Amino acid sequence: MQRRLATIGLILLFFLGIRFASVTAEASPALQGVATATLESARPTQPPTVYPPSQADNGAQVYWGMCMDCHGDRGQGLIEAWRETFPPDYQNCWQSGCHGDDYPENSFLILGSGAPALAGAGKLTRFSNAFELNTFIQENMPLFPPGSLSSKDAWSLTAFILRMNDREPDGLTLDSTNSAAIPIHKDVTLPASGVPGALALVGVLILVALVYPVVANRKPPASDKRPARPDFVGHLHPPTIPALQSRFRYTLGAGGLAVFFSLVLLITGLLEMYFYIPTPEQAAVSVGTITTLVPFGSLVRNLHFWSAQFLVVTMTVHMLRVVITGAYARPRRLNYLIGLGLLVLILLLDFTGYVLRWDEGIRWALVVGANLLKTIPVIGEGIYQFAVGGSEPGLATLTRFYTWHVFGLALGAAILVVWHAFRIRRDGGIAVPPPEQRKGQGRITRLDLLRREVLAMVVAGILLLLFAAIVPAPIDQPISESGALSGDSRAPWFFLWVQQLLKLGEPFLWGVLTPVLVVLVLGLLPYLLPNAKREELGCWFPKGNRAAQVITAIMILAILVLTLIGAVSR
Amino acid sequence: MKSHFTRRDFLKLAADALLGLAGVLGLGGLVRYFSFQPVSGRQTEFDLGDVSGYPEGSRTLRPEIPAVVYNRAGEISAYSLTCTHLGCTVELDGDDFACPCHGSRFNPEGRVLAGPAQEPLRRLRVEILEDNTVRVHTDGA
Numbered sequence: 001m002q003r004r005l006a007t008i009g010l011i012l013l014f015f016l017g018i019r020f021a022s023v024t025a026e027a028s029p030a031l032q033g034v035a036t037a038t039l040e041s042a043r044p045t046q047p048p049t050v051y052p053p054s055q056a057d058n059g060a061q062v063y064w065g066m067c068m069d070c071h072g073d074r075g076q077g078l079i080e081a082w083r084e085t086f087p088p089d090y091q092n093c094w095q096s097g098c099h100g101d102d103y104p105e106n107s108f109l110i111l112g113s114g115a116p117a118l119a120g121a122g123k124l125t126r127f128s129n130a131f132e133l134n135t136f137i138q139e140n141m142p143l144f145p146p147g148s149l150s151s152k153d154a155w156s157l158t159a160f161i162l163r164m165n166d167r168e169p170d171g172l173t174l175d176s177t178n179s180a181a182i183p184i185h186k187d188v189t190l191p192a193s194g195v196p197g198a199l200a201l202v203g204v205l206i207l208v209a210l211v212y213p214v215v216a217n218r219k220p221p222a223s224d225k226r227p228a229r230p231d232f233v234g235h236l237h238p239p240t241i242p243a244l245q246s247r248f249r250y251t252l253g254a255g256g257l258a259v260f261f262s263l264v265l266l267i268t269g270l271l272e273m274y275f276y277i278p279t280p281e282q283a284a285v286s287v288g289t290i291t292t293l294v295p296f297g298s299l300v301r302n303l304h305f306w307s308a309q310f311l312v313v314t315m316t317v318h319m320l321r322v323v324i325t326g327a328y329a330r331p332r333r334l335n336y337l338i339g340l341g342l343l344v345l346i347l348l349l350d351f352t353g354y355v356l357r358w359d360e361g362i363r364w365a366l367v368v369g370a371n372l373l374k375t376i377p378v379i380g381e382g383i384y385q386f387a388v389g390g391s392e393p394g395l396a397t398l399t400r401f402y403t404w405h406v407f408g409l410a411l412g413a414a415i416l417v418v419w420h421a422f423r424i425r426r427d428g429g430i431a432v433p434p435p436e437q438r439k440g441q442g443r444i445t446r447l448d449l450l451r452r453e454v455l456a457m458v459v460a461g462i463l464l465l466l467f468a469a470i471v472p473a474p475i476d477q478p479i480s481e482s483g484a485l486s487g488d489s490r491a492p493w494f495f496l497w498v499q500q501l502l503k504l505g506e507p508f509l510w511g512v513l514t515p516v517l518v519v520l521v522l523g524l525l526p527y528l529l530p531n532a533k534r535e536e537l538g539c540w541f542p543k544g545n546r547a548a549q550v551i552t553a554i555m556i557l558a559i560l561v562l563t564l565i566g567a568v569s570r
Numbered sequence: 571m572k573s574h575f576t577r578r579d580f581l582k583l584a585a586d587a588l589l590g591l592a593g594v595l596g597l598g599g600l601v602r603y604f605s606f607q608p609v610s611g612r613q614t615e616f617d618l619g620d621v622s623g624y625p626e627g628s629r630t631l632r633p634e635i636p637a638v639v640y641n642r643a644g645e646i647s648a649y650s651l652t653c654t655h656l657g658c659t660v661e662l663d664g665d666d667f668a669c670p671c672h673g674s675r676f677n678p679e680g681r682v683l684a685g686p687a688q689e690p691l692r693r694l695r696v697e698i699l700e701d702n703t704v705r706v707h708t709d710g711a
Contacts (some may be wrong), residue, residue, distance in 0.1 A: 191602075191606075194599075200595060203595065204588055204591050204595065205592060207588050207590060208585060208588045208592065209586050211581050211585040212585050225608055271603065274604070293606060294606040295599075295602035295605065295606060296599045296602060296603045297606070300603065530676075560577070
């Protein structure tokens with residue numbers, strides 16, 4: 001037994017040794033540049049290695065190796081007091097050429113005012129945030145030769161410079177996605193993670209889901225006179241509806257869930273608007289601020305993101321249910337078209353919302369999406385200018401997309417949702433056979449209906465919160481003026497199928513006409529193809545509209561396959 | 571008479587309490603969400619160039635701060651030009667300063683000559699750096 005323990009101990013020690021060795025090794029490549037200048041013992045010694053090293057700890061090592069000679073051990077810059085610590089021969093080398101006598105082959109000149117100070121008040125004022133600082137370091141440092149730092153070393157140095165300025169955000173690893181939100185000259189406090197809060201909310205909601213059905217199931221005692229007039233929520237529902245209309249197996253609850261996700265989108269979107277700044281310079285930064293610095297900001301943003309994704313899925317499922325059960329037949333043809341219009345609006349909302357990130361991740365989606373408009377014959381150029389607000393994407397584009405997203409499209413969608421819901425009641429509720437031909441004659445009360453809706457919302461809410469707490473919404477570095485930096489050129493997932501179609505050739509044919517044709521075919525189903533008979537309604541796969549079912553299934557299947565291909569291919 | 575508080579009533583109460591709890595949790599989160607202070611980019615230190623740019627007896631307006639810098643008998647002093655009434659920038663009027671918004675008047679040393687302002691113009695801390703740069707601090711005293 002003891003021997004086994006000893007073996008395990010030895011193995012552990014061995015691995016620990018490897019970890020330590022690798023940490024020291026990590027810092028060493030940076031040290032090769034120092035050799036000549038740091039012989040004097042009066043100079044600062046290498047900072048101690050810390051385990052596990054934070055980003056700034058790594059930065060301290062790199063700094064000591066590559067930057068300290070010119071920028072000073074405390075970031076004071078190449079001032080006289082610092083040069084006096086150099087060996088006598090080197091004290092004035094900054095005027096002639098440093099790192100050797102054979103200028104320019106193995107040495108370099110310090111330009112103009114010498115190496116600037118990096119720490120203290122009034123320093124580094126040209127950079128407003130850590131992202132800009134890092135970009136400068138990456139592109140211009142070390143002076144000899146510029147741009148030779150690895151991206152990891154550059155980020156470590158950025159973190160270390162923040163530390164020298166007492167502005168290190170504790171517990172944050174700087175990278176291209178969050179650093180734009182980290183100012184250089186202001187203290188930032190990172191908020192506590194929103195995950196525990198979200199999980200607490202999930203816990204409470206689960207309890208509600210457990211308790212609520214028991215309570216709401218209450219049948220009023222005969223003596224208990226219910227108020228004759230329902231309250232507001234109750235008023236949105238008829239007093240009773242046929243049980244057939246609320247079977248989950250039939251409706252899948254998709255329409256109701258879509259309303260729920262829309263409400264979540266409305267609320268979280270409103271919250272985001274308080275911090276989002278729709279300018280090309282500030283958009284990605286402010287999204288980073290919401291994600292990194294605002295308490296519960298990442299939760300709000302993730303909720304917005306995930307309900308948007310779920311909404312697309314739910315609406316598609318809803319549309320499929322309506323087609324495959326033949327529910328769109330007269331008198332519901334108009335409402336079917338309204339729903340189809342809503343689906344298109346939501347896709348446009350998703351796309352405009354996606355673009356609002358204004359980071360490297362959306363660069364090509366925006367360019368491609370806008371250029372697709374140009375390919376439309378005759379009116380294309382006009383539509384392009386209307387959407388983009390100029391001859392190329394810029395501030396006007398962002399302002400227009402923002403306005404469309406938070407107002408134009410949102411208002412349109414809101415009106416259609418209300419109209420859609422109104423038409424459901426006006427058309428006699430969800431499609432079922434006429435009363436005399438129904439199999440089940442039971443009816444449920446509005447209380448029962450409400451109970452089911454609340455349950456569905458609670459379950460969907462739990463799922464949504466879990467997703468939002470665990471899977472973060474994407475954000476990339478701000479769009480770079482100097483050219484594309486990010487390798488990801490994929491469309492948002494709901495347009496991956498269009499991206500795949502575009503690979504087939506002629507952009508107008510595949511990128512504009514085909515998607516429009518899909519919507520057109522869906523819209524014409526009730527008008528051109530045979531409809532389901534009234535007595536067939538209320539169940540899946542009625543014989544009456546087989547042709548429509550097949551056509552829709554083929555289209556959706558093709559879209560699914562294309563989406564999958566797009567998802568796996570690069 | 572027996573208590574009418576049935577098990578169902580208890581569960582109803584529990585459900586309401588839980589919904590209330592969820593609401594309070596959400597409200598707490600909302601308060602914290604809005605408590606975030608976006609970073610203020612306001613500068614509090616201004617380097618105003620070499621001291622020789624402010625000869626004795628001079629009066630220099632620095633609209634970027636905004637402030638007025640005097641050199642009185644070799645001593646450099648600076649006053650904020652932000653009116654202490656409601657924050658407009660006061661304008662030079664002869665040797666005095668007048669606020670265009672509500673008509674407050676201040677003498678060259680910032681003392682109130684006429685209301686509605688009550689407080690004198692704020693005197694700013696001036697620092698002469700090693701390299702003879704004049705630095706003005708707008709924060710603190």
